[in-house]
Amino acid sequence: MDIIYPLAVPKGRRLCCEVCEAPAERVCTACTVTYYCSPMHQRADWVSIHEKICQLLIPLRTSMPFFNSEEERQHGLQQLQQRQHLIEFCYTVAQKYLFEGKYEDAVPAALHSLRFRRNVYGLSSVELVPAYLLLAEASLGMGRIVQAEEYLSQAQWTVLKSTNCSNATHSLLHRNLGLLYIAKKNYDEARFHLANDIYFASCAFGTEDIRTSGGYFHLANIFYGLGKLELADTLYTKVSDIWYTYVNDRYQTLLQVRAQKPDLLGKRLVNDTGLDEAQDAEAIGILTSVLSIRESTFAKTPKKTILVLKILAMLYYLMMNSSKAKEYGTRALKLAQEQLDDLEQKIVQDILNVISAEDHPADRDL
Secondary structure, X not given: OEEOOHHHOOOOOOOEOXXXXXEOOEEOOOOOOOEEOOHHHHHHHHHHHHHHHOOOHHHHOOOOOOOOHHHHHHHHHHHHHHHHHHHHHHHHHHHHHHHOOOHHHHHHHHHHHHHHHHHHHOOOOHHHHHHHHHHHHHHHHOOOHHHHHHHHHHHHHHHHHOOOOOHHHHHHHHHHHHHHHHHOOOHHHHHHHHHHHXXXXXXXXXXXXXXXXXXXXXXXXXXXXXOOHHHHHHHHHHHHHHHHHXXXXXXXHHHHHHHHOHHHOOOOOOOOOOXXXXXXXXXXXXHHXXXXXHHHHOOOOXXXXXXXXXXXXXXXXXOOOHHHHHHHHHHHHHHHHHOOOHHHHHHHHHHHXXXXXXXXXXXXXX
């Protein structure tokens, strides 16, 4: 990291910190187009996102010498495509950090997504809303409620001015407003917004879609915290059923492919969840939370606990994490044996057999 010398900066040009937009004093030596106010903010940005996109920023932030209009047009088109790619990449990285509970790490990535969105879509586009919501959720996670309210106000105002805001965006806005009011312990307002989240998500994706399950999950958490365990149990069951349908469909499809092409056994190179990294992290976060609550509070409903354990076993198998898949599958089998449930024992044992066969494909021919 090099210090910026004021005399080397062109007159009239203001260099701002990538993280806080304060006057910059340092520049990244790897790309030479990214500036910071302090070593602390440089480290934060590097850990969050800059390491992943450092070299990609050079053509976006370097002026192109004049050659001719066609060459300039091509350069502009390439910059636009690169920015659109980085919008989604930074958004996914920030989302993943949020689902993993790494709120401080999420902020620089979310800020990058916001800046690229502004560059591509303008200052008042509804396309800015998802980035505002990421920043609001990160602020809530760090306990900065006032800052979260500011980001949510910007998101709400942008949505109000828009004539073409999608149901999916409305859903995300209400979900984050619900989380805000949970943090403020205003549970009536929180339930109102989470109900709206479920409504808009259902309009966008359907009532049984995994993208709708987050609203059910957060609503269940409210009822659980208020001691309304019957309502909480119903909603946690809804969440589990949605995820079981999705994960089991992916799992069964993979088994069919294995049956048709046995030579592929043990040769998967990518995970088969059909989700991106952020969605994988969200699924694990939701399901492990439901499992923890089931094991601590709903001990009289072991079948529902077995269901969540099976989902996690299949999900980790699809994510190519055999050790975790075996861990949850073994726990499910033990619980099924304790309940003397022969059918569940067989189902879980079949899952464990598939996981073992993936680890040791040669054993099938012995």
